[in-house]
Amino acid sequence: MNGAGRLPAAARAIATGDRRALARTISGIENGDPAVVPVVRALYPRTGRATVVGLTGPLGVGKSSVLNVLVAHLREAGRTVGVVAVDPSSPFSGGSVLGDRIRFERAAEDTGVYFRSMASRGEEGGIAAATRQVVRLLDAAGFEVVLVETVGSGQVDLAIRDVATTRVVVLVPHLGDEVQTLKAGLFEIADVFCVNKSDLPGADLARKDLAELVSLGGARHGWSPRIVLTSALARTGVPELWEAVEAHEKFLDASGARAEEDRRRLAREIVGIVRDRVGRDAMARLEKDPELRRLLDRVASRQLDPYAAADRLYAQRARRARQR
Amino acid sequence: MKKPSRSAPIRVLIAKPGLDGHDRGAKVVARALRDAGMEVIYAGLRQTPEEIVRSAIEEDVDLIGLSILSGAHMALFPRVLELLRREKSAKIPVFAGGIIPDEDARRLKKLGVRAIFGPGTSLETIVTTARQLARGAA
Ligand SMILES: Nc1nc2c(ncn2[C@@H]2O[C@H](COP(=O)(O)OP(=O)(O)O)[C@@H](O)[C@H]2O)c(=O)[nH]1
Ligand SMILES: [Mg+2]
Numbered sequence: 362m363n364g365a366g367r368l369p370a371a372a373r374a375i376a377t378g379d380r381r382a383l384a385r386t387i388s389g390i391e392n393g394d395p396a397v398v399p400v401v402r403a404l405y406p407r408t409g410r411a412t413v414v415g416l417t418g419p420l421g422v423g424k425s426s427v428l429n430v431l432v433a434h435l436r437e438a439g440r441t442v443g444v445v446a447v448d449p450s451s452p453f454s455g456g457s458v459l460g461d462r463i464r465f466e467r468a469a470e471d472t473g474v475y476f477r478s479m480a481s482r483g484e485e486g487g488i489a490a491a492t493r494q495v496v497r498l499l500d501a502a503g504f505e506v507v508l509v510e511t512v513g514s515g516q517v518d519l520a521i522r523d524v525a526t527t528r529v530v531v532l533v534p535h536l537g538d539e540v541q542t543l544k545a546g547l548f549e550i551a552d553v554f555c556v557n558k559s560d561l562p563g564a565d566l567a568r569k570d571l572a573e574l575v576s577l578g579g580a581r582h583g584w585s586p587r588i589v590l591t592s593a594l595a596r597t598g599v600p601e602l603w604e605a606v607e608a609h610e611k612f613l614d615a616s617g618a619r620a621e622e623d624r625r626r627l628a629r630e631i632v633g634i635v636r637d638r639v640g641r642d643a644m645a646r647l648e649k650d651p652e653l654r655r656l657l658d659r660v661a662s663r664q665l666d667p668y669a670a671a672d673r674l675y676a677q678r679a680r681r682a683r684q685r
Numbered sequence: 686m687k688k689p690s691r692s693a694p695i696r697v698l699i700a701k702p703g704l705d706g707h708d709r710g711a712k713v714v715a716r717a718l719r720d721a722g723m724e725v726i727y728a729g730l731r732q733t734p735e736e737i738v739r740s741a742i743e744e745d746v747d748l749i750g751l752s753i754l755s756g757a758h759m760a761l762f763p764r765v766l767e768l769l770r771r772e773k774s775a776k777i778p779v780f781a782g783g784i785i786p787d788e789d790a791r792r793l794k795k796l797g798v799r800a801i802f803g804p805g806t807s808l809e810t811i812v813t814t815a816r817q818l819a820r821g822a823a
Contacts, residue, residue: 380743381745384745385745455694456718456720456722458716459725462728463728463729469733469735475743478726478744480694
């Protein structure tokens with residue numbers, strides 16, 4: 362059923378290592394192009410193999426720099442690596458400057474790495490869904506490790522939660538302000554803390570602070586977040602960082618948490634797809650169907666409240682589904 | 686899936702080949718393109734032609750902008766164009782900015798560099814031209 366011969370052309374090209382086909386399909390995902398849906402679907406049976414590591418944290422802590430050293434470390438160990446680096450779009454122009462590539466170095470002929478920059482493009486939840494599909498493509502393309510860099514804030518964290526099997530939160534010494542960020546949610550998602558810039562003073566103190574926070578938080582589902590010090594500048598600590606990631610990956614397998622989390626994520630994804638479809642359909646009908654337009658008129662004139670209108674819309678939908 | 690639709694933002698790679706020490710000009714252009722709604726993949730300094738072409742392919746850009754001050758343009762730009770051809774990506778338009786003598790500019794245009802902006806060019810001109818090049822209208 363999954364023989365390469367039966368796949369759509371683009372899917373076959375991706376599965377056999379064609380980088381341009383991969384790049385174009387990723388653009389299709391970003392643009393919400395319906396033409397890529399059959400490609401993503403055809404490749405789905407080939408996914409679920411990659412180790413997907415999220416690196417998140419405040420701007421400027423050195424995520425891209427750590428990622429660069431980590432890629433070198435993984436390449437030395439012979440593992441192929443796909444990278445997705447997500448940066449925010451400007452709320453004003455919709456444009457963006459995606460600068461994570463600046464820190465990225467590799468041997469000119471090394472085809473074992475693929476690096477892609479992505480703009481968050483603003484739509485709520487959109488980036489999480491797009492990132493998930495892009496990671497899947499990299500997985501299907503055969504990359505053994507997929508690294509996802511995001512700036513730790515709001516909806517982008519969702520992308521990490523829904524995508525990465527191991528989540529690394531990157532911080533710097535002098536946690537001062539960062540502690541606020543931690544409380545705002547990064548702490549809950551961390552499987553590994555990476556205190557980068559440990560060449561600067563205060564790294565050991567930061568480790569102690571974090572260890573205290575971790576012990577207060579207790580072990581989450583049997584995993585207590587690891588703390589690792591790195592310096593991307595001095596290129597130290599990265600093997601230890603990867604060891605911590607692998608320890609977490611082993612834990613996922615040994616505890617059965619991997620399968621459980623996978624199911625939970627997929628359930629969220631399915632519900633998300635249904636929500637999108639029903640939402641689009643409902644919106645289209647509210648705009649076109651005369652009966653529903655009258656309903657909207659009554660909500661606008663405050664004769665009816667939105668909940669009552671939603672009940673009727675839902676009932677109408679169910680009625681039509683039965684008639685079909 | 687290939688051509689950017691009206692609603693899809695233009696993706697442009699901005700890079701500085703060669704050994705120039707600073708990239709202020711390139712950054713100013715990158716920001717102007719962002720403010721015009723484009724997604725700018727900023728690759729930074731000291732990019733080899735090989736790196737530039739690989740980045741352009743991986744990022745699936747609609748356009749490549751190269752900035753250079755060091756005088757090595759006659760060696761580096763033709764190499765980028767040649768590699769793009771070799772990678773079957775010659776359709777990606779390339780524009781250039783920097784200090785490039787008229788004589789060289791004429792030759793580079795003949796080789797396939799689509800637009801060349803001298804130091805005095807307004808950002809507006811650069812943005813407009815970039816957009817036209819990316820949409821295949823220039
Ligand atoms: N001192 C020091 N500076 C670093 C280290 N890692 C990154 N930086 C610097 O921190 C700045 C931001 O790095 P970057 O990787 O772009 O951060 P990101 O925004 O988290 O991706 C750059 O100027 C880096 O050179 C480190 O380990 N030590
Ligand atoms: Mg970064």
